[in-house]
Structure formats: structure tokens, C-alpha cells
Amino acid sequence: MNDLREWTAALCADLGIDEEQFDYPLVLAMARDAERTAAKPAGPITVYLIGMAVAQGLSPAEAATKLDALRQRWARIDWRD
Template identity: 45%
Template sequence: MNVLAEWTALVCQELGIDPEKLDRDVVLDLTRDVAHGVARPAAPLTAYLLGLAQGAGTAGPDAAGRLAAMAREWAAPAAGEQVPGR
């Protein structure tokens, strides 16, 4: 068992999460896209927010994909340019 799989199994056990319900690759892909497209600190925060939304039942099954697409499309505004919502 590799370190990531071992850690994931231990965390799932500690938190009472069924590891079969975890799609590790989706989470890793999301955090990669956010870290590279937005900012590194945004990656764990986004994953946490997705988890909160899923726990509350407000995140649809495609939520991770939508967030990853948002991160890939994110562009820093040119110098002096204002982007609504940022």
C-alpha cells in the first residue's frame, strides 16, 4: 500500500467515512486544477468547501467537475483591469 492510500484509509476510518464513497482521483484532479489555475492555497480550501456542500446535500454529482472547469478558465486580470466579483 502506498503512503497516499494508507493515509486515506486511516483518515476515512478516523472520520467514519466509507472509503468506497471516495473518488480520490476526482479530488486530486480538482485540487490540481485549482492550485494551478487559481492559487495554491485555494486548492485545499476548495476541496473543503466541496466536502461541506456534499455533506449538506447541496453539491450535485457534477460539482467537482464544474469547480475544476471554473479553475481552468480562471484568468488573472491584466494590470489595472477590473473583473466583476474579484
């Protein structure tokens, strides 16, 4: 995890983002949930889209809530139909 933190710190610095505002557990949980619900490539795509939503004013907590609601809806779908 140290390499991940160092990478993230460097990327935040290069992008002008305050690393203290980055919530590692929340972002990793959102990626994990998307991968488990839809498909492995859904993780990075989901995190990118959530980042775009946060940039437009949605809080990370609100984004996580919306993702959880979507995950729950998908869990109820019978994909065999």
C-alpha cells in the same frame, strides 16, 4: 501513493466515512485545477469547501462540474486590467 492511500484509509475509518466512496482521482484533480487556476493554497481550501457542499447534498460529480465552470470563467479573465 501507498502512504497517501494508507493515510486516507485511516482517516476515513476514524471519521466514519466509507473509503469505497472516496474518488482519489477526482479529488486530486479538483485540488490540482484550483492550484493551477488561482494559487497553490486554493487546492486544500477548494477541496474542503467541496466536501462541505457534498455533505449538504451536492454530488461529487456536480461539485467537479461547478469547479470546472469556475475554472473556465477565471481563465477568461485578464488579471492585468
